[in-house]
Amino acid sequence: MKAIAIVPGTAGSRIVDRPEPSVTQADEVKVQVIRVGICGTDREEVSGGRAQAPDGQKELVIGHEMFGQVVDAGSSVTRVKKGDYAVFTVRRGCGQCLSCRVGRSDMCQTGKYRERGIRGLDGYQTEYVVDKEEYIVRVPPELADIGVLLEPLSIVEKAIDEAIRLQIVRSPEAATTPDWIHGRCCLVAGLGPVGLLAAMVLSLRGAEVYGLDVVDATTARPKWLAGIGGHYVDGRQVPAGKVGSEVGSMDVILDASGIASLEFNLLDALALNGVYVLTGIPGGDRPLQIAGAELIRQLVLDNQLMLGSVNAARGHFQMAADDLAQAHLRWGSHIAGLITQHHASSDFANSVTHHQPDTIKEVIEWAPAAQHAAS
Numbered sequence: 486m487k488a489i490a491i492v493p494g495t496a497g498s499r500i501v502d503r504p505e506p507s508v509t510q511a512d513e514v515k516v517q518v519i520r521v522g523i524c525g526t527d528r529e530e531v532s533g534g535r536a537q538a539p540d541g542q543k544e545l546v547i548g549h550e551m552f553g554q555v556v557d558a559g560s561s562v563t564r565v566k567k568g569d570y571a572v573f574t575v576r577r578g579c580g581q582c583l584s585c586r587v588g589r590s591d592m593c594q595t596g597k598y599r600e601r602g603i604r605g606l607d608g609y610q611t612e613y614v615v616d617k618e619e620y621i622v623r624v625p626p627e628l629a630d631i632g633v634l635l636e637p638l639s640i641v642e643k644a645i646d647e648a649i650r651l652q653i654v655r656s657p658e659a660a661t662t663p664d665w666i667h668g669r670c671c672l673v674a675g676l677g678p679v680g681l682l683a684a685m686v687l688s689l690r691g692a693e694v695y696g697l698d699v700v701d702a703t704t705a706r707p708k709w710l711a712g713i714g715g716h717y718v719d720g721r722q723v724p725a726g727k728v729g730s731e732v733g734s735m736d737v738i739l740d741a742s743g744i745a746s747l748e749f750n751l752l753d754a755l756a757l758n759g760v761y762v763l764t765g766i767p768g769g770d771r772p773l774q775i776a777g778a779e780l781i782r783q784l785v786l787d788n789q790l791m792l793g794s795v796n797a798a799r800g801h802f803q804m805a806a807d808d809l810a811q812a813h814l815r816w817g818s819h820i821a822g823l824i825t826q827h828h829a830s831s832d833f834a835n836s837v838t839h840h841q842p843d844t845i846k847e848v849i850e851w852a853p854a855a856q857h858a859a860s
Contacts (some may be wrong), residue, residue, distance in 0.1 A: 486502070486503055486504070486505045486610065486611060486612040486613055487500055487501070487502065487503075487546065487612055487830060488500070488501050488502075488503045488546045488607075488610060488611035488832050489501075489546065489610035489611070489849075490544040490545060490546050490547070490614070491530055491531060491536060491544065491545055491547055492538075492543055492544055492545075493530070493536035493537055493538050493545055494536070494672065495533050495772065496531065496532055496533040496735060497531065498531050498547070498833060498834050499834075500622070500831065501546075501808055501834045502835075503546070503607075503611065505612070505613050505772075506614065506615040507615065508557045508558065508559050509690065510557040510617075511514040511558045511560045511561040511562075512559050512561050512562060512616055512617050512618045512619070513562075513615055513616065513617055513618070514552075514555060514557070514558045514559070514562055514571070514615065514616065514617070514621050514857070515555070515556050515557040515558070515615045516553035516554065516555055516556065516566060516571055516573065516613065516614050516616075516621075517554050517555040517556045517612065517613055517851075517852055517853045518609055518610075518611060518612055518613065518852065519552050519553045519554060519570075519613060519634050519850070519851060519852045520551075520827075520848045520849060520850050520851060520852075521548040521550055521551045521609050521610050521633065521848060521849045521851065522550030522551075522634070522678075522847070522848050522849075523550075523553070523833075523836060523846075523847045523848065523849065524549075524550060524631050524634065524637065524678070525743070525828060526549070526603060526792040527547055527602075527643070527675075527837055528565050528837055528838075528840070529546065529622050529768070529817045530545075530547055530652075530696065531547070531834075531837050531838065532622075535603075536602045536604070537602060537603070537605050538605075538608060539605055540605065542763065545602070545607060545608070545797045546602065546607035546608050546609075546610060546611055547602045547603075547608045547610050548602045548608040548609040548611070548849070549575045549600065549601055549602040549603055549608050549609060549636060550598050550609075550633060550634075550635075550636040550637060550848075551573060551609035551614070551636070551712070551846060552570070552571075552572055552624065552629075552635070552770050553570070553572070553614070553616050553642070553851075553852075554569070554570055554571070554580060554852075555567050555568060555570075555571055556567065556613070558592075558618075558698045559618070561597065561618075562618045562624055563618075563640065563687065564618055564621055565621055565623050565625060566596070566681075567625050569624075569630055570622050570623070570624040570625070570626055570629055571619070571621050571622060571624055572608070572622050572624060572632060572633075572635045572636065572798070573614065573616050573620050573621055573622075573803065574621075574687035574751070574798075574802055575600050575602070575603070575636060575747060575796065575797075576590045576591060576593075576598050576601075576618075576796050577590060577598060577599045577600070577601070577606060578590030578593060578597045578598055578668050579593055579596075579598050581595050581597065582594035582595050585598065587852055588619070588799060589798050590796075590798065591643065591795070591796040591798045591801075592798075593671075594597075594610055600615075600796075603650075603769055608630070608756070610830070610833070610849060611851075612851055612852075617625075617626070617776045619848060620798070620799065622635065622799060622806060623806075624803040625810060626804055627730030627810070627813065628696055628806070628809055628810060628813060630821050631675070631809060631811075631813065631820055631821050631822075631823070631824065633824070633846075634678070634682065634759055634805075634809060634820075634824075634846070635765030635802055635805045635806060635809065636797075636802070636805075636807060636821060637678050637679050637682055637690070637846075638682045638686070638836050639792075639797035639801040639804070639805045640679060640764060640795075640796070640797050640801075641679060641682045641683045641686050641739075641764070641835075642686065642797065642798040642802075642804040642808065643684065643794055643796070643798070643801040643804075644683070644762045644794040645686055645687065645737075645739070645762070646801070646804070647762070647792065647794055648737055648739075648760045648762045648790075649665065649666060649697070650790070651760060651790060651792070652663065652665060652760055652790075652856055655757060658666060659689075659713075663697070664690070664691060666687070666690045666691065666692050666736075666737065667690065667691030667692065668691060668693060669692050669693065669736040669737060670692070670693045670733055670734070670735050670736055670756075671687045671689070671692040671693065671694050671695070671735060671736060671737040671738070671739070672693065672694075672696075672697060672732075672735040672737070672738045672739070672751070673694065673695070673696045673697070673720075673738075673739065673740075673741060674696075674697045674698075674699040674725075674738065674739070674740045674741065674742045674747060674748070674765075675697070675741040675742030675743065675744070675747075676696050676700075676706040676707065676739060676741075676752055677767055677845070678709060678823060678845055679705060679741040679753075679764060679765075679847045680696065680698075680739075680741035680742070681709055681710060681823060681845065682695050683739045683741060683764075684710055684825075685713055685808075685812055685820075686717050686808055687737070688713050688810055689741075689808055689812060689815070690739070691714075691841070694710075694713075694714070694715040694716065695715065695716045695718050695732060695735070696710045696715050696716070696717055696718065697718045697723075697728065697742075698717070698718075698719070698720060698723070698749075699718050699719065699720045699721050700717060700719075700842070701719075702717050702840075704843050705822075705825060705843045705844070705845055706825050706845060708808070709819070709822055710735050710844065711811075711817070711821065711848050712816065712819045712822070713860045714818055715755055718732055718808070720747075724749045724750070725750035725754075725846055726750045726753050727734060727807070728751060728753070728754040729752075729753045729754035729755075732754070733754075734754060734755065734756035734757075734759070735755060735758050735759060736756050736758075736760070737756065737759065737760055737761075737762070737802050738751055738755055738759070738760075738761045738765065739761075739762045740760070740761070740762070740763050740764060740765050741764050741765045742765045743767050743768065745765050745767040746767070747765075748763060748765070749775050749780065751788075752780065752783060752784075752791075752794060753783075755789055757788065757789075757790065759787075759789050759790070760786045760789070760791075760792070761789065761790065761791040761792070762792040762793075762794055763767075763791070763792065763794070764793075764795070766795075771815075772858035773789055792847045805827055808856055809826055818834040822845075823845050823846050824845070824846045824847075824848055825843075825844045825846060825847065826841075826844055826846075826847040826848070827842075827847075827848055827850050827851050828847060828848070828850065829849070829850060830849050830850070830851060832849075833849055836849075
């Protein structure tokens with residue numbers, strides 16, 4: 486079968502031939518890959534950035550945002566059956582710490598986890614994959630066109646869930662108010678796929694959502710945000726340090742930009758007792774000067790919380806499936822507008838290195854549409 490592989494630490498990718506996997510254990514599931522999303526991590530890997538091949542191998546099959554259809558399952562599998570649409574999760578635990586042993590490898594305590602398509606395990610940019618039932622999540626057939634969004638959406642689900650849970654623990658108001666986030670002003674910085682999916686989840690929770698970026702309001706991302714009732718803030722007109730004074734203070738800020746200077750400057754917009762969630766990972770190693778004493782004073786005196794969140798557990802993938810279904814019911818075909826480009830596997834190298842500015846989510850198509858049309 487065909488797959489897309491890289492040599493970690495070197496630039497470029499290529500199509501390779503790999504043996505087609507088969508189910509050999511009672512708890513395994515074989516999935517035909519329909520499509521796989523392309524994200525910033527893939528671009529970093531292809532450019533020679535962070536990636537790790539499986540032990541004993543030079544190449545790594547990349548891709549971690551997958552969607553496919555079950556074609557075979559072991560005798561003990563009950564979560565899915567042949568013909569079901571499904572996704573596999575990404576991270577595999579160390580098997581040593583408590584977090585990993587209870588299915589929360591996203592909170593691994595040893596750092597010895599592996600991740601499909603990123604660190605130590607081949608990924609999903611290929612025709613077929615086999616993995617254990619514990620890592621699979623069924624996707625309803627009505628979400629076949631957008632099921633590839635589950636992995637980036639799972640990152641959002643974890644980040645927002647953690648923010649709300651922490652507020653409930655530390656804030657009497659949140660602890661005693663059902664749907665605390667309903668009506669709250671929330672800001673999402675960076676309107677790529679993760680940022681827009683965060684805006685979608687916050688809108689589903691009833692928040693008043695603002696999205697910050699530096700593109701024209703008539704382009705694809707701000708228009709998609711407006712389609713779910715969000716408000717666009719052009720960072721070229723309203724600098725990060727003035728968002729609080731010109732737009733208003735925010736009870737929740739979720740950063741998906743990965744721009745360190747922006748992440749710190751937006752703290753000025755965080756409300757009293759607010760929570761700030763970081764999901765964007767800055768690139769490079771350039772030093773950044775910040776007003777450290779002022780920053781610490783604000784966090785302490787304004788009783789604010791700042792946290793980082795990465796990866797997701799299987800439960801967050803299930804939350805993503807549930808919210809994607811709710812979004813599909815509420816906004817219909819508008820959700821599919823997040824996927825702006827479909828490419829053949831042979832076009833991967835070009836698509837990953839020539840990212841058009843008005844794109845949102847790009848995907849690689851592996852199976853012909855006739856093979857996975859929803860019934």
